[in-house]
Amino acid sequence: MATFGTLSDRLTETFRNLRTKGKLSPADIDGTVREIRRALLDADVALAVVKDFTSKVRDRALGDEVSRALNPAQQVVQIVNEELVAILGGQQRRLQFAKQPPTVIMLAGLQGSGKTTFAGKLAKQLEKDGHTPLLVACDLQRPNAVNQLTVVAERAGAAIFAPEPGNGVGDPVKVAKAGVDHARRQQHDVVIIDTAGRLGVDAELMRQASDIRKATDPDEVLFVIDSMIGQDAVATARAFQDGVDFTGVVLSKLDGDARGGAALSVASVTGRPIIFASTGEGLDDLEPFHPDRMASRILD
Numbered sequence: 411m412a413t414f415g416t417l418s419d420r421l422t423e424t425f426r427n428l429r430t431k432g433k434l435s436p437a438d439i440d441g442t443v444r445e446i447r448r449a450l451l452d453a454d455v456a457l458a459v460v461k462d463f464t465s466k467v468r469d470r471a472l473g474d475e476v477s478r479a480l481n482p483a484q485q486v487v488q489i490v491n492e493e494l495v496a497i498l499g500g501q502q503r504r505l506q507f508a509k510q511p512p513t514v515i516m517l518a519g520l521q522g523s524g525k526t527t528f529a530g531k532l533a534k535q536l537e538k539d540g541h542t543p544l545l546v547a548c549d550l551q552r553p554n555a556v557n558q559l560t561v562v563a564e565r566a567g568a569a570i571f572a573p574e575p576g577n578g579v580g581d582p583v584k585v586a587k588a589g590v591d592h593a594r595r596q597q598h599d600v601v602i603i604d605t606a607g608r609l610g611v612d613a614e615l616m617r618q619a620s621d622i623r624k625a626t627d628p629d630e631v632l633f634v635i636d637s638m639i640g641q642d643a644v645a646t647a648r649a650f651q652d653g654v655d656f657t658g659v660v661l662s663k664l665d666g667d668a669r670g671g672a673a674l675s676v677a678s679v680t681g682r683p684i685i686f687a688s689t690g691e692g693l694d695d696l697e698p699f700h701p702d703r704m705a706s707r708i709l710d
């Protein structure tokens with residue numbers, strides 16, 4: 411998984427300097443907060459998130475918990491750690507299953523974000539856990555998308571529901587509904603609906619995704635976002651939140667040289683938890699997301 415190289419190095423350096431001091435003056439704390447702020451901004455973390463984060467860290471660092479601490483510098487690091495965990499969503503949030511199967515999970519995100527790959531990874535993991543997932547191909551925009559999902563389903567050993575060429579099912583909303591009905595009849599306890607993604611946020615795409623959401627009433631709507639998206643993370647996440655009101659986030663490509671921006675902005679800006687981290691092109695490269703472990707990784 412990404413180590414957030416530069417961000418991590420810069421914070422480590424900041425704390426190394428801080429540790430050379432015994433008691434901390436307000437000027438020491440201000441200097442440290444300024445360095446944290448710059449490191450986060452350079453890592454493409456959204457300005458609003460950085461401002462909120464640094465103001466919380468500063469208020470706490472200037473308060474009693476640091477002035478009374480035996481090791482004030484260590485206490486500041488602890489505060490930064492806690493506040494990082496908070497912006498990453500606090501507690502781990504697991505995938506939610508319906509009381510009455512099938513559980514319907516809809517995926518949304520930009521084209522190339524890693525949706526189809528994630529669909530396969532999730533199906534494989536669910537199979538391993540004893541579920542019987544059905545992948546439903548509702549990306550009818552990209553000519554090769556159905557084929558790609560079929561290949562992924564085969565590799566994952568999961569069943570797929572795809573519109574057959576020439577059978578008149580050219581409407582992704584109808585396909586989604588038919589897929590859920592099929593799952594019910596064939597005793598699949600989880601349905602994973604892959605939807606179309608465009609290169610940019612697009613009104614028609616959003617309407618289509620929103621119609622699929624209305625038609626299938628999913629238990630989870632997962633927004634898949636490429637960790638390397640940088641400063642566009644917030645605008646993209648907000649557009650998908652307005653469009654499909656997603657319930658959780660999947661950070662994909664966390665194995666790449668992500669600078670940290672998307673990871674650190676999205677949960678905080680949308681108030682939706684990150685549920686999975688996708689960490690490679692292989693179908694086993696999927697991990698549940700733990701805010702505390704991610705924070706430790708950044709501060710390591």
Ligand code: GDP
Nearest residue numbers: 521522523524525526527662663688689690691
């Ligand atoms: P979609 O258009 O959203 O369905 O995106 P795809 O699933 O087709 O993924 C786009 C590209 O990103 C493909 O080349 C995938 O192999 C690659 N990809 C997807 N997830 C990951 C990941 O977690 N790590 C890496 N390194 N590549 C990924």
